[in-house]
Amino acid sequence: GGKYVVSFDPDTQLERVGVAAGDQLSTIALNAALTDDNWILYVDGDGNTYARKLPKYEFIYLDGVSGSDSNLGNTPQAPVLTFERAKALLAQYASQGVDTIYVMNTVGISDAATYCLSDTDAVNPKLVRYDTCTGPMFRVEAGAAATFDELAIEGNGASTVLVEVE
Numbered sequence: 001g002g003k004y005v006v007s008f009d010p011d012t013q014l015e016r017v018g019v020a021a022g023d024q025l026s027t028i029a030l031n032a033a034l035t036d037d038n039w040i041l042y043v044d045g046d047g048n049t050y051a052r053k054l055p056k057y058e059f060i061y062l063d064g065v066s067g068s069d070s071n072l073g074n075t076p077q078a079p080v081l082t083f084e085r086a087k088a089l090l091a092q093y094a095s096q097g098v099d100t101i102y103v104m105n106t107v108g109i110s111d112a113a114t115y116c117l118s119d120t121d122a123v124n125p126k127l128v129r130y131d132t133c134t135g136p137m138f139r140v141e142a143g144a145a146a147t148f149d150e151l152a153i154e155g156n157g158a159s160t161v162l163v164e165v166e
Contacts, residue, residue, distance in 0.1 A: 060074070062103050062107060063081065063103075067104070083115060086101045097123075099126065104130040104132060106135045106136055106164075107139070109141060109144050116151060118149070128153075129162070135160065136164035139164045140163065140164070
């Protein structure tokens with residue numbers, strides 16, 4: 001068996017796995033403990049093999065006021081900003097059992113759009129008002145049009161408006 005070299009960058013949680021000079025390594029695999037902890041192997045366009053720990057997702061968090069679409073969206077501390085990004089994450093992680101987008105702050109709708117989650121492969125996709133959300137979950141601005149198509153919206157026991165139309 002050959003030797004291999006692993007270099008790890010703690011900031012990106014990315015490992016480059018490479019064969020030491022002159023050695024052959026025909027198979028690189030992760031053991032069950034690593035795959036259970038969300039590590040994957042992939043090969044880039046240059047043939048370099050990497051191991052990467054993917055973020056864990058139980059829910060997607062959406063904050064239409066102070067979120068950012070560059071956030072991971074997997075914790076209340078790092079919510080995404082737009083419904084489109086939240087939906088894309090739901091579709092990406094549906095195979096891991098993710099089916100809920102928590103709305104933490106009002107999501108503004110300023111154009112004509114259809115809001116649907118049934119095409120994400122999530123088993124029971126839904127939008128749920130997060131405990132700290134005190135306003136409407138969605139605000140349709142004047143001149144905009146929103147179509148909610150096969151979309152389950154849960155108020156989470158709150159007695160305020162779920163969708164406000166200006």
